[in-house]
Amino acid sequence: MSSPGDYDAVRKDIAALLHQPEYDDGSAGPVLVRLAWHSAGTYDAETDTGGSNGAGMRYEAEGGDPANAGLQHARVFLEPLKEKHNWITYADLWTLAGAVAIKEMGGPEISWLPGRTDYVDDSKLPPRGRLPDGAQGADHLRWIFYRMGFSDQEIVALSGAHNLGRCHADRSGFDGAWVNAPTRFSNTYFRLMISRSWKEKTLDNGVRQFVHYDEDAEEELMMLPTDLALMADPSFKHWVQVYAKDKDKFFEDFAKVFTKLIELGITRDEKGQITNTDNEKGGYHS
Ligand code: CCH
Incomplete structure (x- = not known):
């Protein structure tokens, strides 16, 4: 306690x-x-x-x-x-x-x-x-993230979280990690997106993703179709390049976004207290 x-x-x-x-x-x-x-x-x-x-x-x-x-x-x-x-x-x-x-x-x-x-x-x-659905492209990303009120720059900054973790075939159907050190937050995701060649691969489960085999890596690295959509769209690509070059700028923008x-859907008063939750009206508690 x-x-x-x-x-x-x-x-x-x-x-x-x-x-x-x-x-x-x-x-x-x-x-x-x-x-x-x-x-x-x-x-x-x-x-x-x-x-x-x-x-x-x-x-x-x-x-x-x-x-x-x-x-x-x-x-x-x-x-x-x-x-x-x-x-x-x-x-x-x-x-x-x-x-x-x-x-x-x-x-x-x-x-x-x-x-x-x-x-x-x-x-x-x-x-x-x-x-979002990882099998889609730039239009889908905008449709999903504009709905929440994010800009193109913010979409790219948020996507940088794919520097962390991995895809699991038994969860999303996609498979593998984006970077070699997936428990270390960095801008490697953006750097690899730009510097490596990504080849389309259809997994045994029929899911389509992009892969690159890095000699330094123990495993094949991957990108989702939505990840590479950031490179295919000029407005997104601009920010991929900015964040690939400037890790401090990425960290700063990522923290903000x-x-x-x-905080989406939450309004606070000047003391930071949330003002728009109403516990009395309908609904249910855990
Ligand atoms: Fe993501 N993400 N994500 N993602 N994601 C997956 C895993 C992680 C998409 C699809 C997937 C964000 C944006 C997107 C993380 C953070 C963020 C997986 C694999 C898919 C698929 C799931 C599995 O199989 O376990 C798509 C599409 C978008 C579109 O933009 C954003 C934004 C964030 C956070 C800011 C993290 C972290 C993971 C790794 C999870 C793990 O279990 O290792």
């Missing part, structure tokens, strides 16, 4: 749980970052639905979306922390875990504010299909 509001105690425990020698590349970090992103990336600005508030992924309607396959691993990693610090909401814990994981893996400091509730408003449950992502 910790005292309610002791987020530093939670941060410490998140940092300590990242080391998972038996899991993937030895770290829970990448899948925690993906959990934070998918919890928030359902937001729709026009209807003000979706977003990290509410932690709807605990329920089948959202958690069972095929786009969220595999994220139960992230939730299971965090469950002992939720028990220990039972005053924190899932919505805060998931977003904080992503922010702490990025920093612990060598990335920038992400500014994070608490206050999300686990209250789910049925009328605001996001429909499935709001998360990740904070924006985990």
Whole structure:
């Protein structure tokens, strides 16, 4: 147990749980970052639905979306922390875990504010299909990310998270990691995108992705069709080039845009208190 509001105690425990020698590349970090992103990336600005508030992924309607396959691993990693610090909401814990994981893996400091509730408003449950499909191209990326209010520059900066982790054939159907050191946050993803030649490959399961075999690497590296769409579109490509050259600029922009992502759908007063959650009206609690 910790005292309610002791987020530093939670941060410490998140940092300590990242080391998972038996899991993937030895770290829970990448899948925690993906959990934070998918919890928030359902937001729709026009209807003000979706977003990290509410932690709807605990329920089948959202958690069972095929786009969220595999994220139960992230939730299971965090469950002992939720028990220990039972005053924190899932919505805060998931977003904080992503922010702490990025920093612990060598990335920038992400500014994070608490206050999300686990209250789910049925009328605001996001429909499935709001998360991006890796098999698509630039138009799809714009359709998904403009809906949340992101610009082309922000789309590219956010995509840089693919410097972390890997695809799992039994989760998304895609397979492999984007970079050689997938638990170290860097701009390598952008550098490899530009400097290597990527060949189309159809996996045994029929899924199409792009691959490059690097002599220094133990395994073939990969890119999704959506990743390489960033190179095919002039406006996106500009930012890929900027971030490939300038790691500090990437870190700075990534930190800003990740904070924006985990704040989608949340309005705060000048003290930072969330003003648009209404626990009294309809819906249900966990
Ligand atoms: Fe992603 N991502 N992502 N992604 N993603 C996958 C894995 C990770 C897309 C598709 C996939 C973002 C944007 C996109 C992470 C962070 C972010 C996988 C493999 C697919 C497919 C899943 C599996 O098989 O386990 C597509 C399409 C987009 C479009 O833009 C954004 C934005 C972020 C965060 C800011 C991370 C981290 C992973 C690795 C997860 C792991 O388990 O290792």
